Amino acid sequence: MSRKILVTGGAGYIGSHIVRQLGESGYDIVIYDNCSTGIPQAVLCGELIVGDLSDINRLYQIFGKYRFDAVIHLAARLVVPESVDYPLEYYSNNTCNTTNLLHCCNVMGVDKLIFSSTAAVYGESHHSPVTEDVTPLPINPYGRSKLMSELIIQDYAKASSLRYVILRYFNVGGADPAGRIGQNSRHANHLIANACNAALKRQPTLKIFGTDFPTPDGTGIRDYIHVEDLATAHIDSLRYLEDGGNSEIFNCGYGEGYSVRQVVERVKAISGVDFPVINGERRAGDPASVTASIEKIKKVLNWQPRYNNLDAIISSALAWEKRKLKSCE
Template sequence: MAVLVTGGAGYIGSHMVLALLDAGHEEIVVLDDLSTGFDWALPPEVKLVVGDIADQALVTETILQHRIDALAHFAAKIVVPDSVADPLGYYLANTAKTRSLIETAVRTGVKHVIFSSTAAVYGEPETVPVPEDLTTSPINPYGRSKLMSEWMIQDAAKAHGFSYVILRYFNVAGADPRGRTGQSTPNATHLIKVATQTALGQRSHIDVFGTDYPTPDGSCLRDYIQVSDLAEAHRVALTHLRSGGESLTLNCGYGRGYSVLEVIEVVKRISGRDFEVRLCPRRAGDPAQIIAGADRIRQRLGWVPKHDDLDAIVGQALAWEDSLSRRNRV
């Protein structure tokens, strides 16, 4: 039995690869076009196939050659404001290409699918925390592109008899505590990445997008989940499916929110560096607050997070950013 990890050279996918290897998994194959991922993010024992998830001949050959029984599908475009500017690009990359990949998986007899979905499918929830059975109502093309993929996977699973776990990630942050991989995309837009780069002097300042939201300090609230905890959720989801477990849709978060201003204060305190913070207008496509209803994944998969600590998450992000800048200077 072997797992095909699409997007495995990216930020979250590379952490799942490590989680599987650390747990003694034998065969892992990564399919990645390296558009935002890096071959060096993978340990040498992992087979990397460089290509596109919509290349059906390549995907078929890879699945049959390695006797793939399970697919973990991370490959996607992921930036909310970019999706507002380029919706058709996002529907192609995230929805049309996922349709193609799932079709290939069905034709080649893949039995299990784990899909990277997002809290963005909920849109602007009126109350938080958000349970999984809340009506989905995405407010940006990124969230819609992912919700359509969820529906395709659910419908195809019913029609063709594979099982799935859809994981709706909240805000993913931090890095491998052993420093083996982290968020490496240049020009990344995620808050903790931008704040740590600013603390390290790689950016002159940080913008806070919106201070007039209906939240305690006026900035947006998010539920930041540490990336190795999230990778572990994928590992237990895979075990669940391979043991005959039922298909599930699960939130991945801790059930608690931090504001943008609070996160910036933590980055200043942990780094010991002060930096300029500019209060700016709202950014397109941002919900005011999004916090996970976080019980179901614990009950159904027995997932136990080990890194629910914002100080530690920020510390890992700072350490990774520092090692990345040294790597890039070499």
């Protein structure tokens, strides 16, 4: 009998890659997504149910019908500047909806959870690379909404049989190397995706937000991880919990930082297009530099990234954007 997994937000960019890998690994998957940013066509495996996590009565019905063995919870809003402008929406959508999900897990006896968190919980950490035991100090509502969810999960686990893995994502890029799925959001806020769009003339310029950070070239430094390796971290986490592993928190990155300007220059070099770049003001809530320590996830999960290379991330993203552009012709 195959194991039944619920994936919230499974029609989104990261979620669709996780769902595909779950399907390829033999899991029976139900995807629950309101499709506000997710794309139904990106769901290559499992059964998609369109719905919102705020509808707790419907959630109870779905939990009762399918009897899940585990939950992978990705559904969230995740744009930092937007969270500064609309904090209540972020606390409602990210934190309160996580609580709704945990209520269902509690009543229906689901005792394994993988939670999609973020490096934004670290804020302006003075540790580089940052380890999982650093005290989180988020500087924007998005990061705080995720940290609150982490704390709620941990508190509930102490009072129940729940075991969890919390994955703190760093900056995600790239696409399925086979070209089946990739970044499909209608309003992508990912640097690599936007730079690729500028290279393909789908947008006239690329805007850099902040050139006066305390970094070598003045632009923000981030740790970029290929979406395929991030998806694999979820599969590894699920198997870890299935094998009886204890609750853990893991960073998901590569342990290397690249500035915005470095990323832009690599996109230009790989695409062969010298697109125009506009220097803009910093966005509210953006830290100067965040990179991950990944020794823990490698040791505990034996996670072995296959695409640990900025050029590989950019090349797969560019190929995906070219494919989308061709399909529109």
